[in-house]
Amino acid sequence: MDLIAFLIIGALAGWLASKFMNKSQGLLMNMVVGIAGAYIGGFLAGAIGLAATGFVGEIIVATIGAVILLWTLGKLRT
16 A cells, blocks of 8 residues: 555544544544554454455544544543
8 A cells, every 4th residue: 555545544544533532632643543543453354354445445444443442542541
């Protein structure tokens, strides 16, 4: 995947996850959360036999992973 597309997907997924989880964070943190979420979502999708195809599929998988990451971090902080 192209690096620019990877960063855009990460930023978009992180932003969507922050909106779903009602968290306020900056663009850089959105990218970090989105990229980490893409790895988590990709691992979980592969574990259950699903594959993200296309731009929209990649954003959905990355967003689900980012939401899981934000939820887990929120639980660890309390």
